[in-house]
Amino acid sequence: MSEDNDLNLRHTSPAYRTFCGDDALRALPRELARFGARRAVIVCGRAITRHPDALRDLHDALGDHLAGQFDGVTEHSPLPVVEQARRFLDEHRADAVVAVGGGSSVVTARAASILLAEKRDIRELCTRRGTDGRLISPKLTAPKIPQWVVPTTPTTAYAKAGSAVRDPVTGERLALYDPKTRAQGLVLDPALALTAPPSLVRSAALNVFAVAVEGLQSRHIDPLADAQLAHALRTVVTWLPRVRKEPDRAQHRLHLMLAALMSGQGSDHTGGGLAQALSHAIGPRSSAANGVVEALLVPHAMRFNAAAAGPRLTLLADLLNLSDRSPAGTAAEVERLLTLFEVPTRLRDIGVPHDLLEEAADHAMEDWAVTTGPRVPSRDDIAELLANAW
Template sequence: MNKTAGEYHFTRLETVVFGVGKTESLGRELARRGAKRALIVTGKTLGHSKLLDKVKNAAGPAIAGVFTGATQHVPSHTVTELVAEARRVGADAMVSFGGGSPIDTVKNAAWQLMGGRAGSRIVDFSAAATETAGAREILHIAMPTTLSAAEFTPGGGVTDESTRVKGGVADPRLQARVVILDPALTVETPAWLWASTGMRALDHAVEGSYSTRHQIVTDTLATRAIALLTEHLLPSLQTHGDNENELEHRVQCQLAAWLSIFGMSNTRGGISHALGHQIGPMWNVPHGVTSCITLPHVMRFMAEVAAERFGPIAEGFGVRFDAHSPRSAAMECADRAAKFIGKFEVPTRLRDVGVPREEISRIAGTVLEEVKRANTVGADVTLEQLIAILDAAY
């Protein structure tokens, strides 16, 4: 028997506050950390919402302004604009309010404000575990309204508008120090967005489990995340308004999103994540939707490559797993994922989101580079195999 050994690197996340009404803790968390000039960062939709008033009121006298220019896939010009606004108001903290776009916009802006170079053209989050001694930090408090879970990682994506290729930045200092999970802030999140980002969380849990870097902590978190999502995601959308039952289901989904990604700086993403990083900006497809489309097909591919790593996934889905003959269970997990996604009104094929058939191979080379850098599959992946997955997803 092999000896168990490994390393688990924690992020700089200090506090997670969760539950109905926890928005009010924002002012306390800012004050505890000495912040006096907090800039709230969100998108245009939430920028016109009454929910923004709740966040502003909770920030109290520490609020220095509101930036509403965050947009999907984090175009680099929005980061430039946020950097300029943060400097203009003298921000000593930023509060991201919304989904993954404002959260990653804050990370990329913070990176530049700390002296980092803008616009990495690759997605390589290995630097998230590299310490930078004595360097400046920007306080980030995240208040998410979707299940993308970007708030729990020290890396953020950004898109080069000229090429529509997504890259990213990563550094331990980019981790939000505080995350406030208040389901009452999610009541205006469109059903398709809530459901599809829930599938993004499922994608995190699954790909963390069959990563070559998986370990007992990440496996345990992934199993629980899958179980919570399959139990609570559909009911969270079956009532309307701020009904107490709906909010309880929603906070359970928020906790599932947290568990799904909490160890991902250790495991890193797999093929589904790499595909999503490039499908999203190339054809303007939300990342949650890319997971709805690609995850079952990648799971079937991985069932042939590393079926033995599907144990935690099978446990989460309630599938019997035989470690001596794991392939059938691994394939059943892929089928369960596809059936679960099919319960929601979300796209499940590339053709459903307007991707031209003749163009799908355009991204394969960039995806292959990311897959090789991440090195999570445990086998050589070819360009032809990636194109086959894209064809199956079409």
């Protein structure tokens, strides 16, 4: 990858509205009215119901627009839960969705909306290998009900078009892609931002950091996306330590949520990365949070990418003000920074059994993100990387 390559890009930013602050929830009725929506369904996990005051503020803001609340979301968006959410949307004649919580709520809401509209088995709708061996995502043409996100944790899922559902029976990751399910906007409320445990906020912010690091190594050079990813990276480095020191300050969390939006939007243009694909394969099969798994794997992915991403790693070193700007030194410095964020350095330290590695390598090869980094790995490359990380 050369720094003086011709600059050829197409950068399209989908319409997106962001509201942040004490009055942010008041925007929701106006946003629903823009789409003529009158029956909004909240999609959330049961944890949020333990904060009735914050939830009541959301209910009051929605007023007569609120048609129901599905609070059965669970981690990793398992297929049976997504099916339950789809039925709930159907039974309540939903014409809008408000996803409340973290990435699992956002993904469950999107996936349920896809199944509701397409009325087909998920395996007919998800990304799969074509006859030529390449991964393809079917075009999902049915209109989708509009979505809004009211988050409790920072997650890059806010503005994405993909929805990954896990089949708990087979262990498969069923990836759906539909730009029509991108959220119309993000509503950042301080009271709801304080409902998540600080540990969950920190692990989610690690995902934001990892996605930005991988996006900045992409072979798809896009200065506009780089700007978003770079500021997301700096924001996490600045504000994540403050969440530990002052866990009850909403402003720290709101900054991380804005970083998550920037990281998610920027990586839409640069693509995912190897650590992301590997965390998708390992995360649901371990006891650790996805953000921790992904962050742990980032330095290993950087070392694998070094030969192809040299100048981009130099950019990363500059952004993080690292003293050693060599590819190997940059990876080592990022690993050191992550240990300051209390990220373990070995998969065995987060309870990943060694006999899981082969299965994880197989699943990673079916992940779209594995194809978008600066260096596309083989199955053997992935197995070696995981062995080194273990």
